[in-house]
Amino acid sequence: xxxxxxxxxxxxxxxxxxxxxxxxxxxxxxxxxxxxxxxxxxxxxxxxxxxxxxxxxxxxxxxxxxxxxxxxxxxxxxxxxxxxxxxxxxxxxxxxxxxxxxxxxxxxxxxxxxxxxxxxxxxxxxxxxxxxxxxxxxxxxxxxxxxxxxxxxxxxxxxxxxxxxxxxxxxxxxxxxxxxxxxxxxxxxxxxxxxxxxxxxxxxxxxxxxxxxxxxxxxxxxxxxxxxxxxxxxxxxxxxxxxxx
Amino acid sequence: xxxxxxxxxxxxxxxxxxxxxxxxxxxxxxxxxxxxxxxxxxxxxxxxxxxxxxxxxxxxxxxxxxxxxxxxxxxxxxxxxxxxxxxxxxxxxxxxxxxxxxxxxxxxxxxxxxxxxxxxxxxxxxxxxxxxxxxxxxxxxxxxxxxxxxx
Numbered sequence: 001x002x003x004x005x006x007x008x009x010x011x012x013x014x015x016x017x018x019x020x021x022x023x024x025x026x027x028x029x030x031x032x033x034x035x036x037x038x039x040x041x042x043x044x045x046x047x048x049x050x051x052x053x054x055x056x057x058x059x060x061x062x063x064x065x066x067x068x069x070x071x072x073x074x075x076x077x078x079x080x081x082x083x084x085x086x087x088x089x090x091x092x093x094x095x096x097x098x099x100x101x102x103x104x105x106x107x108x109x110x111x112x113x114x115x116x117x118x119x120x121x122x123x124x125x126x127x128x129x130x131x132x133x134x135x136x137x138x139x140x141x142x143x144x145x146x147x148x149x150x151x152x153x154x155x156x157x158x159x160x161x162x163x164x165x166x167x168x169x170x171x172x173x174x175x176x177x178x179x180x181x182x183x184x185x186x187x188x189x190x191x192x193x194x195x196x197x198x199x200x201x202x203x204x205x206x207x208x209x210x211x212x213x214x215x216x217x218x219x220x221x222x223x224x225x226x227x228x229x230x231x232x233x234x235x236x237x238x239x240x241x242x243x244x245x
Numbered sequence: 246x247x248x249x250x251x252x253x254x255x256x257x258x259x260x261x262x263x264x265x266x267x268x269x270x271x272x273x274x275x276x277x278x279x280x281x282x283x284x285x286x287x288x289x290x291x292x293x294x295x296x297x298x299x300x301x302x303x304x305x306x307x308x309x310x311x312x313x314x315x316x317x318x319x320x321x322x323x324x325x326x327x328x329x330x331x332x333x334x335x336x337x338x339x340x341x342x343x344x345x346x347x348x349x350x351x352x353x354x355x356x357x358x359x360x361x362x363x364x365x366x367x368x369x370x371x372x373x374x375x376x377x378x379x380x381x382x383x384x385x386x387x388x389x390x391x392x393x394x395x396x
Contacts, residue, residue, distance in 0.1 A: 172271070179271075
């Protein structure tokens with residue numbers, strides 16, 4: 001068990017493993033997003049209330065999911081790095097932040113574009129929207145803190161603590177629509193029991209969600225490899241794999 | 246205790262501490278985070294009636310009255326327990342219709358709520374128009390009231 005974890009945390013092993021997985025994940029992502037886009041924009045029927053305007057959901061919901069999932073991945077990696085002193089975990093956390101921040105921006109932007117015609121406003125300070133904006137600022141704060149500390153080990157540890165503290169925002173985002181009266185409607189898919197969406201509309205959304213998630217992990221692995229090149233630049237194993245091409 | 250376990254404990258305590266702090270903070274600010282009040286809460290005197298606030302509810306069927314030649318519209322808002330007459334002048338969002346969940350921002354003037362902004366809520370249900378139509382049909386036959394927008 002510990003041998004396995006130890007192996008997983010070893011940069012050369014990760015380098016080999018990610019080298020094999022990145023092409024697979026990328027192709028899964030391309031195919032699933034293509035299928036989901038066709039399914040969502042052409043095959044799925046229009047909504048009874050919002051007609052064709054609801055189709056932005058196929059980008060909004062997967063982005064919003066990854067903005068939160070990305071933060072959990074980042075915080076978990078940071079905690080593993082902090083507790084078990086695994087350098088690879090810190091590299092993963094550092095690589096994760098800009099990806100999660102990008103998905104947060106996409107979620108906020110698509111939500112805003114959706115909100116104008118449907119709700120009648122680009123932005124409101126309700127609990128769901130505000131807590132998502134706080135998430136974006138947490139990502140920015142994490143990245144700024146990393147950038148502000150020159151020493152890599154200290155940057156890793158300080159930013160890991162920030163990432164862990166910020167994780168409290170995730171359940172707040174998730175349950176904001178249930179705890180308070182918000183303009184944003186409650187959850188559709190993760191409702192206990194049956195999701196309140198027609199299967200013809202739901203299937204493309206789930207395909208899209210899966211495609212976005214593969215894309216997230218593909219980018220995360222590529223970015224972690226880039227982190228490793230910077231961090232392990234003086235290590236023998238890296239020279240060997242890079243030298244081999 | 247090994248150093249690793251100490252760090253594990255420290256991280257656990259940080260999360261627990263921040264979680265507890267956030268819980269108390271949010272509990273204390275609960276009233277401020279509420280995006281809108283319901284007519285029932287207004288009736289109970291919970292809404293800040295001396296300044297602008299938001300009230301949310303469903304637009305009562307057949308209650309929308311437009312004044313000819315102006316943007317003025319009057320309707321009744323309900324949370325199925327209490328009702329509130331609303332007056333609004335301006336452009337309404339696409340989803341504004343009878344039975345829809347909406348949020349009005351404005352102030353109370355006499356017994357009437359004078360809104361300067363109307364936002365439409367939509368619910369978490371997505372379905373094709375045919376399904377919605379057949380659902381409505383069933384509701385009509387069983388004599389239940391069909392509301393299209395949650396609030």
